[in-house]
Amino acid sequence: xxxxxxxxASSEAASEIPVVHPVAAEGVFTWLWLxxxxxxxxxxxxxxxxxxxxxxxxxxxxxxxxxSAAGSxxxxxxxxxxxxxxxxxxxxIGQHLFTWFQVGGLDVGMDLLYDPxxxxxxxxxxxxxxxIHVYSIGYMEHDDRRRRFFGYLNLFxxxxxxxxxxxxxxxxxxxxxxxxxxxYLLIGFWQHKHSAAAxxxxxxxxxxxxxxxxxxxxxxxxxxxxxxxxxxxxxxxSGASQATLNALGLLLLLGACxxxxxxxxxxxxxxxxxxxxxxxxxxxxxxMVTAGVYLVVRSNFxxxxxxxxxxxxxxxxxxxxxxxxxxxxxxxxxxxxxAGSTMSQIGYMMLAAGLGVAGYPFAxxxxxTHGFFKANMFLGAGSVxxxxxxxxxxRHYGGLRNYMPVxxxxxxxxxxxxxxxxxxxxxxxxxxxxETALAENWIIGLCALLGAGITGFYMxxxxxxxxxxxxxxxxxxxxxHESPHVMTVPLIVLAALSVLGGVLLLxxxxxxxxxxxxxxxxxxxxxxxxxxxxxxxxxxxAIGVAAAWFLVGKREIPRVAPTExxxxxxxxxxxxxxxxxxxxxxxAPGRAxxxxxxxxxxxxxxxxxxxxxxxxxxxxxxxxxxxxxFVRSYALSLLGGALxxxxxxxxxxxx
Amino acid sequence: xxxxxxxxxxxxxxxxxxVLTRRNAIVVFMCIELMxxxxxxxxVTFAKQHGNLDGQIAAFFVMVVAxxxxxxxxxxxxxxxxxxxxxxxxxxxxxxY
Numbered sequence: 001x002x003x004x005x006x007x008x009a010s011s012e013a014a015s016e017i018p019v020v021h022p023v024a025a026e027g028v029f030t031w032l033w034l035x036x037x038x039x040x041x042x043x044x045x046x047x048x049x050x051x052x053x054x055x056x057x058x059x060x061x062x063x064x065x066x067x068s069a070a071g072s073x074x075x076x077x078x079x080x081x082x083x084x085x086x087x088x089x090x091x092x093i094g095q096h097l098f099t100w101f102q103v104g105g106l107d108v109g110m111d112l113l114y115d116p117x118x119x120x121x122x123x124x125x126x127x128x129x130x131x132i133h134v135y136s137i138g139y140m141e142h143d144d145r146r147r148r149f150f151g152y153l154n155l156f157x158x159x160x161x162x163x164x165x166x167x168x169x170x171x172x173x174x175x176x177x178x179x180x181x182x183x184y185l186l187i188g189f190w191q192h193k194h195s196a197a198a199x200x201x202x203x204x205x206x207x208x209x210x211x212x213x214x215x216x217x218x219x220x221x222x223x224x225x226x227x228x229x230x231x232x233x234x235x236x237x238s239g240a241s242q243a244t245l246n247a248l249g250l251l252l253l254l255g256a257c258x259x260x261x262x263x264x265x266x267x268x269x270x271x272x273x274x275x276x277x278x279x280x281x282x283x284x285x286x287x288m289v290t291a292g293v294y295l296v297v298r299s300n301f302x303x304x305x306x307x308x309x310x311x312x313x314x315x316x317x318x319x320x321x322x323x324x325x326x327x328x329x330x331x332x333x334x335x336x337x338x339a340g341s342t343m344s345q346i347g348y349m350m351l352a353a354g355l356g357v358a359g360y361p362f363a364x365x366x367x368x369t370h371g372f373f374k375a376n377m378f379l380g381a382g383s384v385x386x387x388x389x390x391x392x393x394x395r396h397y398g399g400l401r402n403y404m405p406v407x408x409x410x411x412x413x414x415x416x417x418x419x420x421x422x423x424x425x426x427x428x429x430x431x432x433x434x435e436t437a438l439a440e441n442w443i444i445g446l447c448a449l450l451g452a453g454i455t456g457f458y459m460x461x462x463x464x465x466x467x468x469x470x471x472x473x474x475x476x477x478x479x480x481h482e483s484p485h486v487m488t489v490p491l492i493v494l495a496a497l498s499v500l501g502g503v504l505l506l507x508x509x510x511x512x513x514x515x516x517x518x519x520x521x522x523x524x525x526x527x528x529x530x531x532x533x534x535x536x537x538x539x540x541x542a543i544g545v546a547a548a549w550f551l552v553g554k555r556e557i558p559r560v561a562p563t564e565x566x567x568x569x570x571x572x573x574x575x576x577x578x579x580x581x582x583x584x585x586x587x588a589p590g591r592a593x594x595x596x597x598x599x600x601x602x603x604x605x606x607x608x609x610x611x612x613x614x615x616x617x618x619x620x621x622x623x624x625x626x627x628x629x630f631v632r633s634y635a636l637s638l639l640g641g642a643l644x645x646x647x648x649x650x651x652x653x654x655x
Numbered sequence: 656x657x658x659x660x661x662x663x664x665x666x667x668x669x670x671x672x673x674v675l676t677r678r679n680a681i682v683v684f685m686c687i688e689l690m691x692x693x694x695x696x697x698x699v700t701f702a703k704q705h706g707n708l709d710g711q712i713a714a715f716f717v718m719v720v721a722x723x724x725x726x727x728x729x730x731x732x733x734x735x736x737x738x739x740x741x742x743x744x745x746x747x748x749x750x751x752y
Binding site for chain 2: 624625627628629630631632635636639
């Protein structure tokens with residue numbers, strides 16, 4: 001493609017980007033703030049109220065937490081329906097709560113923006129969030145810090161809602177840091193376990209790296225546009241220089257990489273599985289880790305103007321989707337296998353988001369369906385662990401379909417959805433992404449297709465090892481049993497959503513609904529007819545499933561992972577050496593730099609300071625001997641001094 | 656005029672050498688007085704030479720200050736002698752490093 005063609009393409013895109021122009025909230029929409037306030041109040045009561053009424057709160061705390069999340073969900077639903085009743089040009093609603101701070105020309109308001117994009121996120125966060133709250137009532141029943149757990153969960157929900165409702169980047173950043181804090185607190189919830197405490201720290205630190213990107217991007221927006229409002233930036237963005245836009249796109253991507261566990265900031269996600277399973281389902285599968293995708297889609301007015309950053313997004317996403325899928329194939333820990341899968345699926349979303357206007361709606365669509373089926377499977381995994389004495393090693397499972405029928409059936413729905421079995425939600429969303437990717441660039445498209453095949457392999461492997469086969473691999477004291485209703489009902493609801501999530505695409509609903517935010521894509525003719533692509537995807541997935549059947553299902557599964565394995569397996573087990581890369585590229589040079597600096601500080605700086613004082617001390621020690629108490633020696637020095645003065649005067653006068 | 660100045664210089668040098676070499680506090684004291692008076696002589700001589708009273712006034716000041724100093728100095732020497740039975744300036748060397 002020639003340079004002219006590229007420039008033409010980008011200038012065309014520029015004219016299509018919708019500008020954010022919210023109308024003032026009125027009627028039912030003035031309740032918008034309440035959606036955030038409910039879980040925030042829940043968190044405040046649960047976390048601070050313990051001092052006042054500990055006993056009572058411990059008894060009802062989980063119900064308070066669940067009720068506040070459910071209340072938010074009901075409000076979100078009401079607002080969603082009200083939004084559907086409005087004309088397309090009126091579907092962006094702004095609410096100014098108060099002035100956050102005002103410094104010089106800088107006026108940052110606590111502004112909320114309710115538009116189709118945030119509407120879908122609200123439903124996902126509060127809907128899946130409420131279900132996971134309900135599930136946690138059962139899952140955390142025997143934990144004596146259950147009240148605190150629900151307080152943290154509510155805090156997370158509130159922060160995530162701030163993130164998706166913020167109308168300027170600083171409010172988004174507030175939520176962004178809030179979810180990071182909640183994630184840290186919840187990963188390390190069982191902080192008596194060293195591994196959990198370390199994992200929480202790791203997640204926090206790696207996220208800080210990404211946050212530097214986001215905060216630098218915000219600072220750059222201030223200097224370039226003088227504001228961080230979506231509305232103002234979306235209007236002025238086309239006036240900024242290309243270099244600024246490129247930098248903004250790349251910095252925002254760095255932020256997104258940290259939060260969404262994209263390569264190269266991916267290493268924290270698998271360790272984050274140390275947290276309680278509902279946390280993994282809510283934060284590290286359904287909502288928080290998709291915040292990076294939200295950021296990219298929300299910043300479409302920047303990304304559409306910077307093809308460079310878009311290309312980098314696509315590359316990062318493609319690498320991540322394959323990276324995560326490979327990890328998923330080798331892990332024996334059921335939660336880590338699912339976490340690898342999460343990474344991979346977020347890679348798909350990022351890929352779609354990087355493809356521009358044509359991809360945005362499918363990124364969000366896949367985000368929603370993934371939120372359903374991945375939360376479903378994580379909760380299913382939690383249910384399995386609940387029945388197997390909190391053992392997470394799939395090599396100790398087997399044949400559980402007969403002992404946990406509800407868990408098995410709901411998990412199977414999630415399984416069919418994620419591999420993209422025709423008719424299930426994941427089929428529609430992933431198919432659309434692969435189709436868009438193929439239309440854009442066939443190499444990227446083929447990578448996405450390959451990823452779908454690997455997804456089929458590792459998910460089938462997980463299913464076979466957990467629910468099929470015989471029971472000979474169990475621990476001796478394992479007595480698997482179905483979980484209580486409070487845990488299985490959310491599973492059933494999520495399973496239904498996993499199956500039916502595809503209806504969102506009926507009549508291109510998602511695409512048209514999101515059009516006010518993401519714009520309307522011009523129709524690209526894919527290189528192959530859509531039906532051929534769909535058949536290809538199904539065929540590749542079938543190959544993956546068959547491979548799993550022959551490699552895992554037909555063979556004896558050893559109870560202890562064999563160590564005599566190929567290099568590829570070893571690499572995948574070691575997270576493709578992600579930690580080693582971090583260690584070698586960042587930690588070791590960082591340590592060397594720090595130890596160099598400290599030794600320079602010790603030898604150089606301290607040497608000058610302490611050497612100076614030692615020298616002065618030594619000289620003064622010698623000099624003080626002059627103060628010997630003999631008056632006559634003082635008189636002699638007096639005379640010497642006077643002579644010197646006289647000589648000096650003489651020298652000056654004579655010269 | 657030169658004779659007065661030479662006399663003044665000789666007196667000052669005697670006083671100076673006396674202060675540096677003698678141990679007896681009284682003698683040291685007397686040598687100081689000698690130096691002061693050498694200065695007075697020089698001042699008065701210069702006053703005469705310049706034909707004004709500046710030097711003479713300074714000489715009176717020196718006398719007044721010397722008188723005051725003698726009072727205090729002798730009192731100190733007396734006190735030291737009473738406590739230590741010695742008037743040697745080298746014995747009074749406690750105030751040191």
